Amino acid sequence: MTRVAGKALVVCVVAALLCGCGGGEADREPASQRPTPDAAALDREVRVLVAYASVTGSTAAMAEAVADGVRRVEGASVVVREFDAVTADDLADADAIALGSPTYFAGMPATVKVVLDRWGRDPKIDLTDKIAGAFSTGGGRAGGKESVLTALHAYALSRRMIVAGPLYERGSGAWGELGATARIEPGDEGPDAAELESATRLGERLAGLVARRVP
Amino acid sequence: MTRVAGKALVVCVVAALLCGCGGGEADREPASQRPTPDAAALDREVRVLVAYASVTGSTAAMAEAVADGVRRVEGASVVVREFDAVTADDLADADAIALGSPTYFAGMPATVKVVLDRWGRDPKIDLTDKIAGAFSTGGGRAGGKESVLTALHAYALSRRMIVAGPLYERGSGAWGELGATARIEPGDEGPDAAELESATRLGERLAGLVARRVP
Amino acid sequence: MTRVAGKALVVCVVAALLCGCGGGEADREPASQRPTPDAAALDREVRVLVAYASVTGSTAAMAEAVADGVRRVEGASVVVREFDAVTADDLADADAIALGSPTYFAGMPATVKVVLDRWGRDPKIDLTDKIAGAFSTGGGRAGGKESVLTALHAYALSRRMIVAGPLYERGSGAWGELGATARIEPGDEGPDAAELESATRLGERLAGLVARRVP
Amino acid sequence: MTRVAGKALVVCVVAALLCGCGGGEADREPASQRPTPDAAALDREVRVLVAYASVTGSTAAMAEAVADGVRRVEGASVVVREFDAVTADDLADADAIALGSPTYFAGMPATVKVVLDRWGRDPKIDLTDKIAGAFSTGGGRAGGKESVLTALHAYALSRRMIVAGPLYERGSGAWGELGATARIEPGDEGPDAAELESATRLGERLAGLVARRVP
Numbered sequence: 015m016t017r018v019a020g021k022a023l024v025v026c027v028v029a030a031l032l033c034g035c036g037g038g039e040a041d042r043e044p045a046s047q048r049p050t051p052d053a054a055a056l057d058r059e060v061r062v063l064v065a066y067a068s069v070t071g072s073t074a075a076m077a078e079a080v081a082d083g084v085r086r087v088e089g090a091s092v093v094v095r096e097f098d099a100v101t102a103d104d105l106a107d108a109d110a111i112a113l114g115s116p117t118y119f120a121g122m123p124a125t126v127k128v129v130l131d132r133w134g135r136d137p138k139i140d141l142t143d144k145i146a147g148a149f150s151t152g153g154g155r156a157g158g159k160e161s162v163l164t165a166l167h168a169y170a171l172s173r174r175m176i177v178a179g180p181l182y183e184r185g186s187g188a189w190g191e192l193g194a195t196a197r198i199e200p201g202d203e204g205p206d207a208a209e210l211e212s213a214t215r216l217g218e219r220l221a222g223l224v225a226r227r228v229p
Numbered sequence: 230m231t232r233v234a235g236k237a238l239v240v241c242v243v244a245a246l247l248c249g250c251g252g253g254e255a256d257r258e259p260a261s262q263r264p265t266p267d268a269a270a271l272d273r274e275v276r277v278l279v280a281y282a283s284v285t286g287s288t289a290a291m292a293e294a295v296a297d298g299v300r301r302v303e304g305a306s307v308v309v310r311e312f313d314a315v316t317a318d319d320l321a322d323a324d325a326i327a328l329g330s331p332t333y334f335a336g337m338p339a340t341v342k343v344v345l346d347r348w349g350r351d352p353k354i355d356l357t358d359k360i361a362g363a364f365s366t367g368g369g370r371a372g373g374k375e376s377v378l379t380a381l382h383a384y385a386l387s388r389r390m391i392v393a394g395p396l397y398e399r400g401s402g403a404w405g406e407l408g409a410t411a412r413i414e415p416g417d418e419g420p421d422a423a424e425l426e427s428a429t430r431l432g433e434r435l436a437g438l439v440a441r442r443v444p
Numbered sequence: 445m446t447r448v449a450g451k452a453l454v455v456c457v458v459a460a461l462l463c464g465c466g467g468g469e470a471d472r473e474p475a476s477q478r479p480t481p482d483a484a485a486l487d488r489e490v491r492v493l494v495a496y497a498s499v500t501g502s503t504a505a506m507a508e509a510v511a512d513g514v515r516r517v518e519g520a521s522v523v524v525r526e527f528d529a530v531t532a533d534d535l536a537d538a539d540a541i542a543l544g545s546p547t548y549f550a551g552m553p554a555t556v557k558v559v560l561d562r563w564g565r566d567p568k569i570d571l572t573d574k575i576a577g578a579f580s581t582g583g584g585r586a587g588g589k590e591s592v593l594t595a596l597h598a599y600a601l602s603r604r605m606i607v608a609g610p611l612y613e614r615g616s617g618a619w620g621e622l623g624a625t626a627r628i629e630p631g632d633e634g635p636d637a638a639e640l641e642s643a644t645r646l647g648e649r650l651a652g653l654v655a656r657r658v659p
Numbered sequence: 660m661t662r663v664a665g666k667a668l669v670v671c672v673v674a675a676l677l678c679g680c681g682g683g684e685a686d687r688e689p690a691s692q693r694p695t696p697d698a699a700a701l702d703r704e705v706r707v708l709v710a711y712a713s714v715t716g717s718t719a720a721m722a723e724a725v726a727d728g729v730r731r732v733e734g735a736s737v738v739v740r741e742f743d744a745v746t747a748d749d750l751a752d753a754d755a756i757a758l759g760s761p762t763y764f765a766g767m768p769a770t771v772k773v774v775l776d777r778w779g780r781d782p783k784i785d786l787t788d789k790i791a792g793a794f795s796t797g798g799g800r801a802g803g804k805e806s807v808l809t810a811l812h813a814y815a816l817s818r819r820m821i822v823a824g825p826l827y828e829r830g831s832g833a834w835g836e837l838g839a840t841a842r843i844e845p846g847d848e849g850p851d852a853a854e855l856e857s858a859t860r861l862g863e864r865l866a867g868l869v870a871r872r873v874p
Binding site for chain 3: 120154155156157158159160161163164179182184189191192193194195196197200208209212
């Protein structure tokens with residue numbers, strides 16, 4: 015509510031200035047000193063956290079590509095962290111969180127869930143209303159990369175987050191996908207250009223949603 | 230962005246009028262009696278569409294419970310429609326859409342997917358950025374009710390929507406769930422009170438998110 | 445099959461030696477011409493049904509590749525049918541059923557579920573204990589092809605079937621996948637060789653399981 | 660391997676018959692009175708492993724109920740083990756494995772995946788062709804209990820297993836479910852009778868499939 019209020023207030027002030035609203039009681043109290051529930055919201059960037067685990071570097075490469083997408087959005091900043099390094103402050107500061115995981119036996123590795131479970135047990139880490147997106151890497155065509163996305167989405171919903179995926183357009187068509195994935199086979203040097211682009215689109219999507227939501 | 234820009238313009242005009250751009254009356258009105266910035270920002274109601282299919286009436290009962298939850302949010306209005314009756318305008322007008330389905334053989338019935346596919350093929354029906362939630366009914370404890378939720382979420386993401394679920398609190402705990410479900414066994418008269426409450430929470434969640442998002 | 449067959453041959457020889465099989469008519473018949481133990485156990489052929497829907501021909505190509513895999517198994521026969529053409533007898537006769545579907549908006553198209561729902565409503569069509577496998581086609585990297593596999597698996601379990609996926613080996617490694625998928629983008633002429641091979645492995649897996657299960 | 664051993668026995672008998680081992684008696688016995696291949700094949704018990712993790716005791720109670728179901732099948736034996744206590748021999752000996760997990764934040768806890776990942780990395784633990792079933796416990800109606808089943812199924816398929824769920828009948832109807840689940844809310848003393856019965860049906864299903872599959 016406060017963010018919306020803030021936007022309205024700012025707009026109101028701008029409108030007042032524009033139309034030369036120049037007299038009366040209310041004017042004497044400087045706008046800047048009035049409680050502005052949301053002015054606070056406007057004074058900072060959109061912040062996206064990219065949290066990932068990577069063994070061979072492929073998921074790390076996807077994480078960097080997600081970050082590139084965030085940076086495409088004006089006023090958005092991004093923090094990229096391996097899961098183990100994510101702090102409570104990283105989480106608290108984030109408007110959106112992209113979760114990235116390799117695929118181990120058609121699911122996320124235990125090392126990822128260890129961290130996600132820890133976040134869930136710490137009552138100070140409230141993720142309510144933050145926007146979540148997911149990306150994964152793994153071998154094989156139907157080896158569970160998408161199951162990892164779905165599992166990360168389920169986690170996000172259980173933590174009161176909101177889930178979004180990357181957007182695509184081609185010709186007159188427009189669609190979305192569940193997340194971003196990269197198929198990595200032995201000998202591959204990492205995600206290919208199209209896979210990195212899907213990750214970038216995920217980052218752009220998350221930051222864009224916040225940017226439009228934050229007043 | 231354009232929607233926000235447009236909305237900002239409306240707010241600007243409203244603000245200009247309120248602040249008496251050009252005259253004194255408005256200024257003398259005490260701040261506390263002025264429309265709150267929030268109300269000002271809402272150039273229109275939050276609108277939630279509840280689209281569902283029901284054979285025995287159970288999913289219909291859940292749909293009505295979702296609608297009750299929407300109505301808990303100030304300034305939110307709700308339209309409840311069987312899938313077959315949903316119009317392109319219903320979809321275009323909705324800020325959020327709750328999708329409700331029975332469970333047939335662990336998935337949504339063909340009759341539901343017929344409509345969802347039709348929405349996807351009609352290029353005029355753009356659901357981008359609308360918030361989606363899901364509810365389902367079905368027999369059995371592990372008969373696929375949750376799989377229906379997941380399938381509806383996947384649909385929503387493919388249509389460029391954003392996914393949210395109902396929120397719960399108990400004591401110091403707070404969590405979310407994937408959606409709302411009701412287990413209906415032969416002889417049951419419909420969803421029980423707790424199941425209806427989960428549907429209501431879903432409706433409240435969707436409307437609440439929109440209310441806070443709409444500038 | 446070959447491993448079991450080979451082992452059976454060894455056992456056969458050992459048994460013959462142990463029991464002092466030293467003379468008589470049977471001995472003169474070369475082992476290779478005798479009914480193999482496996483074949484003896486099979487009072488009839490292993491029968492696999494490949495049921496699919498295809499719009500552009502890609503899923504049809506995958507269906508044919510599944511059939512190729514079935515034919516790799518000695519004593520296995522295969523029937524390939526579009527969903528609409530599957531009869532109750534096709535289903536009753538099948539020991540295993542491969543279900544193939546395009547991906548529409550991250551799920552199976554309504555046209556596929558129409559048929560699956562019909563099978564479920566017809567009490568004469570009992571699929572209990574038949575082995576199920578799934579394959580899908582679709583655009584995008586995370587557009588729901590795997591979600592279609594999972595949905596088909598859920599259907600199969602709801603119909604009392606048993607679920608299996610294709611097997612792979614590389615070096616000392618051996619793993620399985622959820623099913624077979626093909627990513628089809630505009631301009632593609634259909635599944636590539638590796639995708640067809642995954643479908644073939646699915647067919648081989650299903651027929652192989654039946655061949656070893658049938659007494 | 661044990662199945663192969665069973666098959667070898669059958670083959671041995673068949674081979675003996677074919678080569679006329681022992682002379683006349685056996686030959687004169689009508690085929691219908693001879694030991695069926697199936698009976699002959701059951702040279703040993705059907706063995707089911709129930710592997711689970713439990714914090715409050717609810718999943719342990721479900722595990723015991725699964726074991727009860729195994730014992731309903733003649734000639735079936737069951738070993739119940741907490742995940743941490745499962746040995747490589749337990750896995751090697753099992754014809755079927757029931758995997759049971761609590762639900763943590765809509766997925767299996769890290770402590771469960773730690774063990775499942777370990778099984779996957781140890782090349783000596785080959786689960787090919789073993790039958791898998793899943794059960795889970797957790798709070799809430801749509802809190803992820805079914806997602807845990809689906810994740811366990813995906814794991815099983817990635818490990819080359821075959822997936823089955825419990826069977827139900829009512830009147831003229833017969834269906835299957837994805838697995839067995841128990842909803843546990845604060846104050847509950849554990850799974851209720853119907854939930855335990857679903858676990859029992861899962862155990863009966865797994866053992867029954869093996870009993871009929873072993874040649």
